[in-house]
Amino acid sequence: MQSWTIWARALAGAGALAMATAGAAQEKEIPRADGYAELERLPDFGGVWNPDWSLLFGANGRRPTEPELTPPAQAKLDAFRKYQEENGVDQSNQVHCIPPGMPGIMRQPYPIEFLFSPGRVTIFTETYSQARRIYTDGRELPEDPDFLFNGNSVGHWEGDTLIVDSIGFSPLVDIAAGIPHSEEMRIQEKIWLEEPDVLRIETTISDPQVLTKPLVQQLAFKRQPDWDIREYVCAENNRLVSEDGGANIDLKLDEEDDPFGPLPED
Template sequence: MQGWAIWARAAAGAAALAMSGGASAQDAAIPRADGYAEIERLPDFTGVWNPDWSLLFGDSGRRPTEPKLTPPAQDKFNAFRAKQAEEGVDQSKQVECVPPGMPGIMRQPYPIEFLFTPGRVTIFAETYSQARRIYTDGRPLPSDPDLLFNGSSVARWDGDTLLVDTVGFSPVTEIAPGIPHSDKMTIRERIWLDTPDILRIETTITDPEVLAEPLVQQLAFRRQADWEIREYVCQENNRLVSAEGGANVDLGLDDEDDPFGPPPGE
């Protein structure tokens, strides 16, 4: 009789669990952090955004603002340009598939995508399949940050504009090709919707050891509703294929050492 009672109680419990959609009492007791309600009130950054230079300069032929360098930094840049002209090659580290990091990752001719989650905005860049994690949970900037390609970023909303501050950059990254930064570089970004399908970013780079004055640059992106971010594996095609239309970088690999094998047609 006692065994029957135990079985009946177990059956009743199973029926109750099934009627509740499978949620246990323990699950019901765990409060769900509902930060998503706040996200619904934020500007709509969803979708894939493609850089569009025509939104900045049209047909004027204007170019992005050039940095004004301190005398020591200018001397180093002049040496870089002289070597570049003499050797006829690109001296930037991207020829070896090293990601550009900040600020270069945001200036690539490839799309980006935003993801809003409670306490964080994540920017996915198709270039090098990179992700920037920007924390909006109220934390301060780290006083002794790890040195990362994309730095450490925190942000806050000022109305419909996202204000992002970033510090702590890998010494491998550069302000621009041939212009390395110091450990004092900081970056402030203003990100906002100009229209529902036009997103703009104003980037201010400050580095008292390299820049004679803060460098302010503009970016503009157009929403592409039917696009998806694609996989980007630099090493996969980063080799000479042919004299016409092929990659312009030879990593020095013999065919037998090349993990992707010999170029097609050879």
């Protein structure tokens, strides 16, 4: 009986200590994430945005422009188009479920979504379920960037316009089909609301080794308040090639050009 009394008193003491500790923790200020006040001053990019190419041909639109290429880049494009013409197949990396990266990821016929958080704007693209992270915390672009599909991006606000600067892109990324980029490629974007439900993005691509002058293009999106971004899993697509149908694509990579090496044998 005496041992039980000692045990009960120990439990009571432990309970009192726990309550005292909890009370002391409540008196201390819990750390809070700062910077959320800034979000109240930013324009509303919320919701899902669907590309609307009809907006590019209106009074405020800019018709798509073709890149003006250096001679080596033009030779590569000519070879790419000749191969397609002779073989009638798609030989792009996307047939192997490799995401297009920037700038192609923003040109896809699928919706996008913005998420604002302190010091960062994140753009989710339904295509390949990709996320672009644009840091608005005042950091500089890296001097020796890793090569990423969507690049290394920093941004700042000029009024209600988001200005984005991106460098450091994967060698698997193309400026456009058949036009590879060099390590000097730089992409600058202006993103703004033209109307409450119309968003525009002006993209300027510079690459002295590939482009004789910067390529300026514009994208336009309409807000779809009732839409959700859906899951996109490229590997689930039917990529069979047969006489009875299926995608007409070239699934055979040249081992010399394939950065991942030869495909595994069955």
